[in-house]
Amino acid sequence: MADKVIVYTGAWCPWCHKVMDFLKEHNVEFEARDVENQEYAREVVEKSGQGGIPVTEIDGQIVVGYDVNKLRELLGLQ
Numbered sequence: 001m002a003d004k005v006i007v008y009t010g011a012w013c014p015w016c017h018k019v020m021d022f023l024k025e026h027n028v029e030f031e032a033r034d035v036e037n038q039e040y041a042r043e044v045v046e047k048s049g050q051g052g053i054p055v056t057e058i059d060g061q062i063v064v065g066y067d068v069n070k071l072r073e074l075l076g077l078q
Contacts, residue, residue: 005029005030005075006030006031006032006056007019007054007055009035011036018054019054019056019071022068022071048064
């Protein structure tokens with residue numbers, strides 16, 4: 001299982017909720033960072049090279065969007 005998981009999110013973003021629901025379903029602890037906070041908004045652009053969300057960081061690896069296969073791969077889930 002991953003040591004550190006961060007989800008860059010927004011309350012209004014349905015795909016962000018899907019990512020967080022997926023993580024909860026698989027008992028993965030994560031930190032949600034709302035991009036309404038300008039520091040987090042800048043941080044996610046620096047890390048992902050884009051302004052869209054959701055962006056999930058798993059042990060330094062970036063997943064853009066709701067990419068279940070990539071999330072499973074990086075989290076070691078079947």
